[in-house]
Amino acid sequence: MFESLKKKFSRTSEKLEEELIEEAEAEDNLQEESGSRFSFFSFGRKTDEKKEEEVVEEEENLLPEAEEIEEVPEAEEVEEIPEVEDEEIEEEPKEEKKSRFWHRNKDKDEPAEEAEDEEIEEEPKEEKKSRFWSRNKDKDEDEEDVSADGEAKGGIFSFVREKTIQEKHVEDILFELEMELLQGDVAMEVATEVVENVKENLVGKKIKRSNDITEYTYYALKDAVEEIISIPGKSMTEMIEEKKAQGEPLVVMFVGINGTGKTTTIGKLANYYLKKGYTPVIAASDTFRAGAIEQVTYHADNVGVKIIKHQKGSDPAAVAYDAVEHARAQGKELVLIDTAGRMQTNTNLMDEMKKIKRVSNPDLVIFVGDAITGNDATEQARKFNDAIDIDGVILTKADADSKGGASLSIGYVIQKPIMFLGVGQGYDDIMEYDPEWMLNQLFSEDEEIVENEA
Known part of the structure; x- marks a missing residue:
């Protein structure tokens, strides 16, 4: 990577x-x-x-009391050992000395071989x-x-x-x-x-x-x-806990262009938080694209979460609203709103996205971009941020990104944090973004060390 x-x-x-x-x-x-x-x-x-x-060092500093407690039983055990056992213990080193003696004799018998070995070792x-x-x-x-x-x-x-x-x-x-x-x-x-x-x-x-x-x-x-x-920002998990304390679900709206893996990412996140003990619900607010409702339903069924959907061509804002009300009524902690992919230059679809945001009032608006597209992903994020003020970024296909341009640039350009990285095709192949992890990926790699020294 x-x-x-x-x-x-x-x-x-x-x-x-x-x-x-x-x-x-x-x-x-x-x-x-x-x-x-x-x-x-x-x-x-x-x-x-x-x-x-x-x-x-920190672990060693935490153990002084335990060491002091162990000292007393050690002293008692020494007093209980009979003298006979001491004699037996003393005999062992004598045997070792004898074995060393025989080794010395062997060394004296093979001086010529040692000389030959020394000559061979000098060459390297x-x-x-x-x-x-x-x-x-x-x-x-x-x-x-x-x-x-x-x-x-x-x-x-x-x-x-x-x-x-x-x-x-x-x-x-x-x-x-x-x-x-x-x-x-x-x-x-x-x-x-x-x-x-x-x-x-x-x-x-x-x-x-x-x-x-x-x-x-x-x-x-x-x-x-x-x-x-290092762009500051709260993790989604922290925000879920904050909203849960208020008795409200965390509402997350996903935006981006077509083909970046937005719907698949929603399935991954539903699976991720389901395994953490939360109960997500998915809103199928992409009522524009053919097959979109079926696709998100497929992912919801695979991971085992509830999906709120209407007919194709219906109002996407109404679907988002119903999903939020369902989560409140059922005590679910997380609402994931899928929206239609759109180019940042499509004015009508951008206006529709603003309406979804206004009606559902999401706590987070997340841009989903393809890491492999590099500068294109950065420019798309900039346009979406200008249009609806996004709160964070998820980069898909990061595992296949050899250049790393988008991962390095996108957060700094829009001053919004990267929240997750997609690192594979399975539902478990998603990870929370950590700047320290990113630094380690860029500045410590065993295989690269040998190659760069050559």
Whole structure:
């Protein structure tokens, strides 16, 4: 997922490193340094490891009282152990010493074999030294030096005199990044914002070794993306609970163009909240499209929820109203209103959608967009937001989106949160959107680490 964006980010780091190393070499300001070269994505794992250590420390701090209580029975048990058992315990190390003695004799009998082994082991060491200066070896050779932590032995440089990242070092590289982001269906304002934030974070940084360049670039890009995707907003589950406390159902209206998976998403959400213990009801307010009522009825029957429907061509606002009244009367917590797909340029259908909103008075208006369409989905969301003021976004087919342009852009452009992602074709293939999850997808991936180091 989002492979294209990940490669763009890692290439930016590599280009900046090459730029600074070439300049330092021309200035005679470069020297070999022992150690391991970190890959771009290795810093993502280091962050995760720190979090795990903090969790472990917190758990250890919660156990001091339990340890003190355990100390008393341990002392009592020691007093009850008879002396005979102590003697038996002492005999065991003697046997170990005897076995070690025989091993020593064997070692003395095989000095020649050890010498031969040492000569064989010396050869790979020489190979590693010779490979230090070459960073463009074949992929198979590089993979041998990359550890599970994303570290590669050799290839690390340090600067005799400390260098400072200047605007001239990043200008061309960030321009290339901006163009690549635009080609990857990232919205213009998002690409510009990312590049400006990265530039602000990098320029002026002091660097002593090549690993510093990779680390600073990694965190500059991660911070820039985090700022873009972190749009505040309540989750739908929290809103259901708030409305439930008031004795009212949460009313959600779904809008979007044809073919984005709006009706299927409603079926997935009905299944999602049914499994959480809520009772949804679906309103078949798409009375315009042929087969729409049958389609949403099929999904409702499959997941086992009530559907409120009228005849084809009837007033969609009336269907939505009846569904809300049914939920109130039956004590159901969630109303999901399906509406006809429409292009944002179709004035008549947009006016009809405004009427549905006015009559049903939804708590949430959610735009459903296809992640694969990239910039088109972002522009559609912008138009719908201008027309009826949407409250959130659901992106379908996110699992098949290699570019990631819509996922990165859509929330920032309309300043409304992404609420769910469709990640497959089954009813269970939907997940609540989490910015932290998105960051992890973009900045930590084991398979990509090896590929980028090659």
